[in-house]
Amino acid sequence: MFKSLTKLDYLLKETFLGLLRGGWMNWAAVSTVTVLLFLFGLSLQTSWQVEKLLYQFGSQLEVSVYLQPDTRIESIQPLITKMPDVATIETITKEEAWTKLVKEMRISDIESATQELGENPLVDEMKVKARNSQVVPNLATQLAKLPGVETVQYIDEVVRRIAQLHQGLNWITLIITIILTLSAIAVTNTTIRLIVMARRQEIEIMQLVGATSAWIYLPFILQGISFGLVGGAIAWSFISVIQQFLGKLLVNQPEFIQVISNRVQLTPAEIFLLPLILLSFGAAVGLMGSLFAVRRFAKG
Numbered sequence: 001m002f003k004s005l006t007k008l009d010y011l012l013k014e015t016f017l018g019l020l021r022g023g024w025m026n027w028a029a030v031s032t033v034t035v036l037l038f039l040f041g042l043s044l045q046t047s048w049q050v051e052k053l054l055y056q057f058g059s060q061l062e063v064s065v066y067l068q069p070d071t072r073i074e075s076i077q078p079l080i081t082k083m084p085d086v087a088t089i090e091t092i093t094k095e096e097a098w099t100k101l102v103k104e105m106r107i108s109d110i111e112s113a114t115q116e117l118g119e120n121p122l123v124d125e126m127k128v129k130a131r132n133s134q135v136v137p138n139l140a141t142q143l144a145k146l147p148g149v150e151t152v153q154y155i156d157e158v159v160r161r162i163a164q165l166h167q168g169l170n171w172i173t174l175i176i177t178i179i180l181t182l183s184a185i186a187v188t189n190t191t192i193r194l195i196v197m198a199r200r201q202e203i204e205i206m207q208l209v210g211a212t213s214a215w216i217y218l219p220f221i222l223q224g225i226s227f228g229l230v231g232g233a234i235a236w237s238f239i240s241v242i243q244q245f246l247g248k249l250l251v252n253q254p255e256f257i258q259v260i261s262n263r264v265q266l267t268p269a270e271i272f273l274l275p276l277i278l279l280s281f282g283a284a285v286g287l288m289g290s291l292f293a294v295r296r297f298a299k300g
Helices: 002-022 024-058 073-081 094-104 110-117 133-144 155-198 200-208 213-250 255-263 268-299
Strands: 062-067 086-092 125-130 149-154
Touching: 024 155, 024 213, 024 268, 062 073, 062 133, 073 086, 073 125, 125 133, 133 149, 155 200, 155 213, 155 268, 213 268
Parallel strands: none
Antiparallel strands: 062 125, 062 149, 086 125
């Protein structure tokens, strides 16, 4: 037990001394890993939130029907009510929609805002809820054919566009992550090699007294892992600051934006998992960079 503690104490001291001797090159490696993990963490968090948004939208069964300016709700509502796939109908007049919009824009004088535009620019709207998700496309087609209907929109279109955006962001994230990962490994590799070369004389003495390669180069490997862990911790702190800033910023936003932001909040499990992933990824990058660095010297 005492022997094991002595070995651990030696490894920790050698790792710490190596970090001190690395100087500015250590910060070059840490900063590169930090940038990698910061962008990766943000993209991963965004991906989780977009998936939540897709799930929220995908569970909706509502079709929005926008009428032509000269068409009133009373003339078309009976036709929609008779459709077998319709569950409920919610009507929103253009006056109600305009009043709500002006309030969300925090304009206190509604009449003045209306006079500046000349007239209410909105149209009457009907929110038609389908009986199940399978009939939504067919119901939207039937509603679009009704006289007086200008536009029909339903969630599937929004979901499709968000899904395309999500897929595009994932591909961009993957490419950037690969490039930055290779860069981080290369910088870590260079940093560890310079540290090993600076301590070449000490290493030769240890080899003469019979120390194994694993025992000699293990502190350098731990230094590489330390680069990754420190970079992960810094990246997570930056992400946390951004989250707090956005949280304060969203407090003063319209209700609609606040509702969406509340729906895409990370779960406690995801909040715990994100820093764990960043630290693990950083440690893996540091490990690979240091292994590539010491392999050449160990073989020599």
